[in-house]
Amino acid sequence: MVTALLVLAVVALFALPLLIDGGSDYAGTDSQATELIEESDPGYEPWFSSVFSPGSAEVESGLFALQAALGGGVLGYVLGRLRGRRTAGKAAEEAGGS
């Protein structure tokens, strides 16, 4: 019950901004900061560029998805193992006790 409410709160927190003003393009703060530098410090030249940058926005979002998938996969594996360990321990206890 509490879990469901917490999940709902997290979802609402990030769905609300989208519902309230759909007009915004939700630019990333990282690129906004870069723009701000270019605006206020027009003489500044970035002196190094990325060693590798994904050619297209599609490839880039795929790589971000890969990062999230790796993290989510490991996290799910750990939580699953911990839960399995507890239920296995409980089963062993019951079997031993009877």
Next chain:
Amino acid sequence: MHIAEGFLPPAHAIGWTIAATPFVVHGARAVVKEVRENPESTLLLGAAGAFTFVLSAIKLPSVTGSSSHPTGTGLGAVLFRPPVMALLGTVVLLFQALLLAHGGLTTLGANAFSMAVVGPWAGYGAYQLTRRLGGGLLGGVFAGMAIADLATYVTTALQLAWAHPDAESGFLGAAVKFLGVFAVTQVPLAIGEGLLGVLLFRVLTVNARPELERLGVLTPEPDDPREVSRDQVREVSRDQVREVSRARAPDEPPRSER
């Protein structure tokens, strides 16, 4: 909080790299030590790294009309203390700098300093403070995760203001501008991250109780019917022992000289 590649002048880039390096090296040793001494920690350590990996890949919309991503460094800081996150956070940043053109190698030092050093330590401080004030485990986790997230972005804003002061209003003017971009957007995200942390800890307290007790996050239940093995006794952290002895001290008759 990723300062884009090349957007810090060389002196700043080198300075932040020098500042962050000892923390990352110390963090790497902390990770190796933890895994060697407590192999059973590996699972949770993996979870802490994975949590940062997921959260820093997801950009979330905020009420300010821009989007940003959480950091997820508070979890590891609460579980294993902040040094561990200096390494894990930097690994995430390196992945993003090399494969995603997000952040960069010249700004890795500055980004690691904000996300992998300042964030985890600020979060850990908030967690400890909340627990001391009686906020409980979940209250502490919420504060720790939210502050770790927010402190990271405040640091980035100050780093940028230092490197690119405003032509007229100088450092302060620039700080206000960059904080306006980063910190305000981050507030709802930090709250969301705190709630996610609470969710995760509700699962962990049920399923990873032995680990949390050994890490000193949870105190062992005194009326635990299970027999405590000698190994488990040895694993009780020094902090807990001190707490227990302090709690018992008044009951014990004062010992005369030996």
